[in-house]
Amino acid sequence: MDAMVFLERIEGVRKVMEAKELDVCILTNRASLRYFTGLRMNTAAFSILLISQEEIEYVVARLDLKRAERDCWIKDIISFPEDTPDYLHVLNDFFTQWNQIRVGVELPELNYETYHYLQEKLANARFTNIAEEMGQLRTIKSDVEIKIIRKSTYIADMAMQEALKAAKPGMKEYEVTAIARYAMLKEGAENPSFEPFLASGENSWLPQRYSSDKALKPYELNLMDMGGIYQGYCSDITRTFSVGETTPEQKRLFYDVLAVQQETIRSLRPGISAGEVDYIARQAIHELGYGEYFPHLTGHGLGIDIHEGPIIDKGRTDILQKNMVLTIEPGVYLPGVGAVRIEDMVLITEDGYEILTQTKRNLIS
Amino acid sequence: MDAMVFLERIEGVRKVMEAKELDVCILTNRASLRYFTGLRMNTAAFSILLISQEEIEYVVARLDLKRAERDCWIKDIISFPEDTPDYLHVLNDFFTQWNQIRVGVELPELNYETYHYLQEKLANARFTNIAEEMGQLRTIKSDVEIKIIRKSTYIADMAMQEALKAAKPGMKEYEVTAIARYAMLKEGAENPSFEPFLASGENSWLPQRYSSDKALKPYELNLMDMGGIYQGYCSDITRTFSVGETTPEQKRLFYDVLAVQQETIRSLRPGISAGEVDYIARQAIHELGYGEYFPHLTGHGLGIDIHEGPIIDKGRTDILQKNMVLTIEPGVYLPGVGAVRIEDMVLITEDGYEILTQTKRNLIS
Structure with missing residues (x-):
């Protein structure tokens, strides 16, 4: 620059x-x-x-x-x-x-x-x-920054897709994560933007925020959260998937959380406050009966830092503005069933939003 | 445990x-x-x-x-x-x-x-x-810790060897580093123990402490420093190598620094002070005429932290003891010629030392 x-x-x-x-x-x-x-x-x-x-x-x-x-x-x-x-x-x-x-x-x-x-x-x-x-000073991104963030997002998408394709029953959590991390580095990521992880089965709802040597298997939900740093700018994406069959409960949880996440994203536009966006996600999860199983924020801005303004959480008064970049990532962690979190990066535009992350939101990898 | x-x-x-x-x-x-x-x-x-x-x-x-x-x-x-x-x-x-x-x-x-x-x-x-x-409290390692550190060292050695084998003229610094990082993660490393890097040519003597998109080529020295964390314990190794021909000056620098490093390692035993060990390296480099081009410490303890006691540097009074684990890594950075640093992990034993890192110290990868 x-x-x-x-x-x-x-x-x-x-x-x-x-x-x-x-x-x-x-x-x-x-x-x-x-x-x-x-x-x-x-x-x-x-x-x-x-x-x-x-x-x-x-x-x-x-x-x-x-x-x-x-x-x-x-x-x-x-x-x-x-x-x-x-x-x-x-x-x-x-x-x-x-x-x-x-x-x-x-x-x-x-x-x-x-x-x-x-x-x-x-x-x-x-x-x-x-x-x-x-x-x-960093919350509104310039055109040059948005271009770099698009490439950073592309790298995370591509790595997530490589990992989803590779994930098979019997593979260990850390082996799948290693594939994603390598894919990002090969493509020129400076580093991961945080410690990427895949948490499967019980590890997903505890939650365990690192990848262990537990093997993946059917009838379990796998939650994978990762991102890279490209030319100084962070990306961040989460997908939840299964490597085989799922139970009806797991299916319902998955599509419920996906619907909440999509509804929340549709609310994004310049002028809405971070607290209002959070309320939409939290209220929808509450109405589905999962209220006590959503223990974290709805999203966060990102750029040079993986977490920067605006923080999308209860009562936050920051007003969304054009050219902010943020994540929307509601999650529900149901003991005995599994955890579902789906996280996308979104750019706030003149009159709404553009979803930056492109990886499909499929239950089966 | x-x-x-x-x-x-x-x-x-x-x-x-x-x-x-x-x-x-x-x-x-x-x-x-x-x-x-x-x-x-x-x-x-x-x-x-x-x-x-x-x-x-x-x-x-x-x-x-x-x-x-x-x-x-x-x-x-x-x-x-x-x-x-x-x-x-x-x-x-x-x-x-x-x-x-x-x-x-x-x-x-x-x-x-x-x-x-x-x-x-x-x-x-x-x-x-x-x-x-x-x-x-952490400087003297227990038998269980030493066993874990041996595995951590094995992972770093194996990754360094994969990277050295892969390194070819035309490859970019970050591509070679990505191979080493992936090798460690595949083998079960939790994370790198610090940001690994390969610095080639001018980047080696500046030094540039991260991997860029500069391509490797003959008549340049490449300095690669990396390590992983296995079950919480760090490893750390540096090798300097060329992907082709070298100049007589580069050869001389390489073998000079290697001799200093080996001489320094041979001084290790319970009872010697960290400052005395540092003096051996610093004095040898001085006598070779490179005194002003050795801008860092001679070594450091490592374990859960990548840098912990004892720090092997000027005037340090810590006394080496059995079951300490530390690095010895003198380096010379000659503008216009190249940098050479060779770093090994060493265990202090009853009556001397054991070199833990096994990767060969060859000028040509």
């Missing part, structure tokens, strides 16, 4: 800084860093972005310095030595100028020690949590 | 509590939780373990409750609602009894908000950081 794209994003930060009367921001959230720097980092690497109205300074580990200098649009890059507990000392020069200023930080992403260090170094500074504002 | 194994581990915590005069510990580090509960959790799941001299209480997300009740040796398990920011409120009952007591926490693993919450709820409590002590 062009440096202009990133400069526009930085303008967004600077507007937040003006509104919140901040002199400088210290960003440490990985999603923020990817969004504003454009630089892919190994998942174990740590970096820091400093933004004021005049300057932008990027602080990376020494091991990442040369690459950042080669690949990043930001020209002021400094490094801290790796494996030094006191890595923030490279910021001392800034801190000397910064006493008595107002600093924005992403509190949920700061560990206690870093926060404590900042407080000590900047004894007269006032800290403001801007984590939510930074997240909000 | 048997409940007795975990009870013995909890005894270790209680001895630390006695020594540090603590009434209760609140453990939140994922590695601690796996070590003391034995429960595998999806990488996105959060849980908390409370330990006093009399009680053990495990706190999990509502979605994980039934599975924890089925699979965990701990019988006192309570749950917090998912997606509630104030999830710690389930601990209020404890907090009411706990005012004016001494609490051990794992500070580096606590984010600011959680720490702040605890401080508010337990206004009269005294907090002590026990992160290092908890990590130290």
Whole structure:
């Protein structure tokens, strides 16, 4: 992406800084860093972005310095030595100028020690949590981002379809999951967007949120949740399926949940609130008598983070807007019967929605 | 593993509590939780373990409750609602009894908000950081752990060998890495133990710590670092190789670094300090004239965490002991030539060492 794209994003930060009367921001959230720097980092690497109205300074580990200098649009890059507990000392020069200023930080992403260090170094500074504002800058996707998300979704779809095709009685949960994970990586996914899993039979309704060595068999429901990261952007899809016969109860549960999910998706449009969308799913599940077996949210926005705004859950007041991307994933977990969750990615359009995930919603794989 | 194994581990915590005069510990580090509960959790799941001299209480997300009740040796398990920011409120009952007591926490693993919450709820409590002590409990591996680590190492070896066999000129870095990742998952690895990567040519010496779409070609060195998690335990191996011809400089660099790595490994035995081992590698590299091109540590312990004690780096005073497991991985990154790092996992034995990783150290794949 062009440096202009990133400069526009930085303008967004600077507007937040003006509104919140901040002199400088210290960003440490990985999603923020990817969004504003454009630089892919190994998942174990740590970096820091400093933004004021005049300057932008990027602080990376020494091991990442040369690459950042080669690949990043930001020209002021400094490094801290790796494996030094006191890595923030490279910021001392800034801190000397910064006493008595107002600093924005992403509190949920700061560990206690870093926060404590900042407080000590900047004894007269006032800290403001801007984590939510930074997240909000990312909820409406640009055309370039939507194009990347489409490719990320394609990768997840393709991998899900390969896994569904491969799944047979006797195969282990982790073997099927491995096929999906490989399919994503082969297609250029950087990583899975979270730990993908297939939970079969009892594991589905417990639920067990990882793939074990349990073998698949008929008369059991299998719930598979997965997604990848392509050029920094996450995809996320869940399908529920059987590798053979199902009981009438399992069939009914499957088609009930599918109907609820489709009804919920049909409600999507700019102007509706996240809480209203959640209510549609929750109320429909309640009316089917499954009310107590739907223990999670109805959906969530996604982008650089696998979970970002808007969160589709009880009472949430966020208003859906054009070019938001989110999942709709109601689920019912019936002990002794099985769990059904069907999750699709949806783009909010001018006057409604477009379902991005294409994998068929079939009970039999 | 048997409940007795975990009870013995909890005894270790209680001895630390006695020594540090603590009434209760609140453990939140994922590695601690796996070590003391034995429960595998999806990488996105959060849980908390409370330990006093009399009680053990495990706190999990509502979605994980039934599975924890089925699979965990701990019988006192309570749950917090998912997606509630104030999830710690389930601990209020404890907090009411706990005012004016001494609490051990794992500070580096606590984010600011959680720490702040605890401080508010337990206004009269005294907090002590026990992160290092908890990590130290895991540095000497038991026979059962060593057996699992051998299998984890086998998986990494096998995957590395598949990748080396597959690597050909024209293949992209991420395609080769995908093969290694799939090989590990097929063999039952829970996940990679970190983000595996292959960095070729310029990417090796920058270094670029992820796999890109750059194609492999002769006269370039390729550095591949990877590992898996098997039954909770990490493996870690690096090989450097070429897919064709190499220059005399590249050859010399390869055999120089290999000699340094082997010399360093030969120094391993109970009683030597981590700093002395590091000095052997660093001094040898210095004498070869590569001193300024070795920008990282010489090695690290590993187990449930990919990096745990002992850290083999400058000035570290930890003394190596029987049944520690660690890596030795000196590396030299020469701009314009290439990078060479060779990393093996080593078990410290009664009177020396045993190299666990078996993949050959060949310049040509």
